[in-house]
Amino acid sequence: MNVSLLADDGEPVRTRRFRQMVSLLQTALLLLALALLAYWALYDGNGEAVVRKFVDWSSSIHEWVVSRTRYPWED
């Protein structure tokens, strides 16, 4: 009787291992990509956080509207 190379689910054990390896590798790659993205988001090289810039930019929309609008009593 030879040793079967199939797992309980009927697929070869090497398929399961490959699938795990592929998953781990893709996770590692994506986490790396995310880490790079996070680094870029938090620090753009000039000491400024891109997230902060994004928040500032989004709030600047409101500021731009405020700068372009005046209540009657503000003039």
Add this chain to the structure above:
Amino acid sequence: MPYLVLAVIVIVVACLVIWLAVMAIWSLGVLVLRLLGWIVSILVLAGGVGFLAGLLWGAVLPIIALGVLGRGSFHPDVAGPEQVQEGSVLGPPPQRHAAFGWDAAWPNYVPYQYRRDISAVQSRYVEWYSLLGAGAWVSRGLLLPVSLGAGLGLGVSNAVWRVAMGLLASIVRGGYAVAGWRERRRDEHERSRAGADLRCIRCFRRTALPSFRCSEPSCGVLHHDIRPGPLGVRTRICACGTGLPTSLTAAARQLQAVCPFCEADQPSGAGARPVVVIPLFGAVGAGKTQFLLSALLGVQGLVQSAGGSMTAMTGLSREFLVDAHALAASREHPTKTPDGTPREALSFRVELRTAEVDLQLMDAAGERFQRLERTQQLAYFDTAPELVYVLDPFVLPGLRSDGRTDGLHEADQAYSTLVERLRGARADIARARLIVVVTRADLVADEHGADAPVPESGAVRTWLIEQEGDALVRRMEADFAQVEYVFVDSFGRLSAGDSRNPARVVVAAAERVDFSIDPGADGTSSRGDREPVPAGEEGAR
């Protein structure tokens, strides 16, 4: 007057109302615009948060989708042996596999199962795109930018994942291609160095690509092309789950070799060793079987004296060897070979020092060579590198005092029939070697004394011509590029080095596949040093 005052008051009030209305509208507009500014800012921020969430979810989605953290609802679209044989995994079989299709084995993970797994993950991404799209459509409000941002983040993760997986697949496929090529080259080199060959013992056809049976007894599936490829580079996984080697060298040693043409099981280890083929032909009563028995026993003696062994590989071969020993002990002639189709070749494994060789001996009744149509089953002649023509010298007119030539006619007919068969089968006669074995050297020596030929090829040829066999000699030399003449004594007890020993024919054939059988203690050829036959046994001949 009062009307005037009233009109002025009305006008003033109207102006005041108009002014108040304008101010109110102005203030309201500013308020709305400023609120909208806030809302847009918040929406942009919400979109950013959604983007990050989508990005993170896209990163973990493949792992969840592939069931690595637990099978869950993941049911892989399996690329298994059945799908391979149906052609839905590897496509239709190539031309060289057309006769038997793809083997029942699991394909390599990359790229076959891999593609299906990638599709499964991609479909999960698509599900999420639909979900986010539907959510955005239903909410159409504050959740819209979140959905759009999440979709965008998911898309970025999806794109990164596709590129990463494409690169991974390319690297693995490249690795497989290189490893497979190297494995094949190494296997070819090993087989070439060992001179490994397979000639079917049943249908006698030669193949460079033997089939192998799965080593699991309850499976026994045939693998027609076990070499490295899409069904395994280092190890092949049979449909039953048994791991099989992918090199022909290893497979021939570990698995049951099977002829790809007739699917007959071959002897153990067949296909891993060089094969020495000795196909005999000749007229009825030429002494083929006696020559075969004597040669076989002689080889066994030579091998054993050199410290090696000779093993019969089939039941028929074992029976033949036992009969050969019994006949040699009793000094009786063998019974005539039955006039039937040869069932299979006599197959022996010879092991000497660290080398091995398969010995295949094929004998057929002389009647098979009387008519062309009776040679149809004798396919082993078509691919044999050398043919052994057994000739009884007492059919030559020069040795007959009664002037009869019917024996020579029969010998000539046997030769002609076989050559006609070879030509009909488009066999490469010009490359084949013909060994003319002239039997009964002992009787010729007894009856003709000094006129008997010296057992050296040129001398035997000259002697045949002198005995009026010149026409036959000319024909043989016209048909074959190489013709060698051997004078043998199939019934004497000759020393290992004696040129008349029938075993010398097999030894010479083995040397042509670089397998040396030591001639024994006396070492060199000792032409004519026939051992004296014990008194009382001479007459038994």
